[in-house]
Amino acid sequence: MARNKLLKFGAVLLALLFWQLLAVIIGNSIVIVGPLDVTKQLIKDIVTPVFWGSILFSFLRIFAGFSVAVILGIVLASLSYAYKPMRTLLWPYIAIIKSTPVASSVILMLIIFSSKNLSAFVTFLIVLPVIYSNVLQGLTSTDEKLIEVAKVFGAGFIKRIKFIYLPQLEPYILSATSASIGMAWKAGTAAEVIGIPKGSIGERLYEAKIYLMTSEVFAWTAVIILASVLFEKIFIWALKFFYKRLWRS
Amino acid sequence: MDIKITDLKKTYQNRTVFENLNLTVKKSEKIAIMGESGCGKTTLLKIISGLEKADGGRIEGLPEKISFVFQEDRLFEKFTALSNAKFAAGKNIGDETAREHLIEVGLTDSTLQTAENLSGGMKRRVSIVRAVLAKAELLLLDEPFKGLDEENRENVSNYILKNTADTTVILVTHDRDEAELLSADIIKWEDLI
Numbered sequence: 001m002a003r004n005k006l007l008k009f010g011a012v013l014l015a016l017l018f019w020q021l022l023a024v025i026i027g028n029s030i031v032i033v034g035p036l037d038v039t040k041q042l043i044k045d046i047v048t049p050v051f052w053g054s055i056l057f058s059f060l061r062i063f064a065g066f067s068v069a070v071i072l073g074i075v076l077a078s079l080s081y082a083y084k085p086m087r088t089l090l091w092p093y094i095a096i097i098k099s100t101p102v103a104s105s106v107i108l109m110l111i112i113f114s115s116k117n118l119s120a121f122v123t124f125l126i127v128l129p130v131i132y133s134n135v136l137q138g139l140t141s142t143d144e145k146l147i148e149v150a151k152v153f154g155a156g157f158i159k160r161i162k163f164i165y166l167p168q169l170e171p172y173i174l175s176a177t178s179a180s181i182g183m184a185w186k187a188g189t190a191a192e193v194i195g196i197p198k199g200s201i202g203e204r205l206y207e208a209k210i211y212l213m214t215s216e217v218f219a220w221t222a223v224i225i226l227a228s229v230l231f232e233k234i235f236i237w238a239l240k241f242f243y244k245r246l247w248r249s
Numbered sequence: 250m251d252i253k254i255t256d257l258k259k260t261y262q263n264r265t266v267f268e269n270l271n272l273t274v275k276k277s278e279k280i281a282i283m284g285e286s287g288c289g290k291t292t293l294l295k296i297i298s299g300l301e302k303a304d305g306g307r308i309e310g311l312p313e314k315i316s317f318v319f320q321e322d323r324l325f326e327k328f329t330a331l332s333n334a335k336f337a338a339g340k341n342i343g344d345e346t347a348r349e350h351l352i353e354v355g356l357t358d359s360t361l362q363t364a365e366n367l368s369g370g371m372k373r374r375v376s377i378v379r380a381v382l383a384k385a386e387l388l389l390l391d392e393p394f395k396g397l398d399e400e401n402r403e404n405v406s407n408y409i410l411k412n413t414a415d416t417t418v419i420l421v422t423h424d425r426d427e428a429e430l431l432s433a434d435i436i437k438w439e440d441l442i
Contacts, residue, residue: 145319145321145323146323146325148300148319148323149317149319149323149336151299151300152298152299152300152315152316152317153316153317153336153337153379153383154314154337155336155337159336163325163328163336164325167325167326167327167328170327246327247327247328247329247363248329249332
């Protein structure tokens, strides 16, 4: 395990070295900047209130869109599992949401709403079908034999949720949320770059592009990646903590 | 009240599993239905428990509360032996009582272990305790001692007998020893049809 981690760390170092080398060889800071310049840029940005304000602005909206999508995805999947006609009824909506390009959703949202909460809407649209499909798949593969146990012993709704459905959904929710958090940040910030809501990460990226500040683009990209990874780690930790408590209850 | 099964019929995809099945079980009686594997014993228990519907005939006198030891353990793998044992128990049965029952079947050190970490024999005993703690008026046992060694079979059968004095018990098995351990009246499957 420790060896594996060491190897991974070595691979990251090698990639950084390769990146720096590429930046030196190309020697054009508009095309590419190396990790050292990106770090310098980050250190410069990190002390400004605008930096943290932008992160907070985007985070709050992406988090809101993600949370609503997770809750609604679980509710809709549960309804679809309980009532088959509901599954058929929802099918076209989920299919359309799943296959609509982010750019089209953004433009439509910009026509209907203001750009301020754009990333929340787009995140919601990206995450909802992932959660819905995964949770529905988890529910439909529930062990019928355990459902029979609940029936025979007359277990109520809460007991069935606790003993059968929550454990059944654990791997599906974990993989769905883990996959969709990355997608949420990518789509959310992409939407902000198109809609340019004031005070967002997207606006910072857009400005960096306009003024050809490549080191800013790289720095904000690093921030998005870090925020996404951190958000994912915290969310997965919270989910696992919840399940640990459930098993002990 | 006695349980009276009259002219029961069950078919699966145009194949008749059994028909004209008749059986009467007196209140608090313990009977063992013996028959070859695949003859329809489990299906009969599933119909009695309400998990499956019969295609003909009727069952009268079924109590409201029925308990079942399935052929498979069917435990909630992520939960502890104690949680599993208490699953069907009423609110009056607390952790301490459930623990005492588990200890009685030899699971002294495993009450807080999750079901997924228990051995096959241990899981079997937890599923039996779960069924007993349900305190139902009718207990259905489908090959309940499968996977238990000699010593545990005897211990668990004593446990069942001690805790089901007023309970009607229907056991299905192909193993005569299982029936004898519960001192049940043995009925051959062929005699039911």
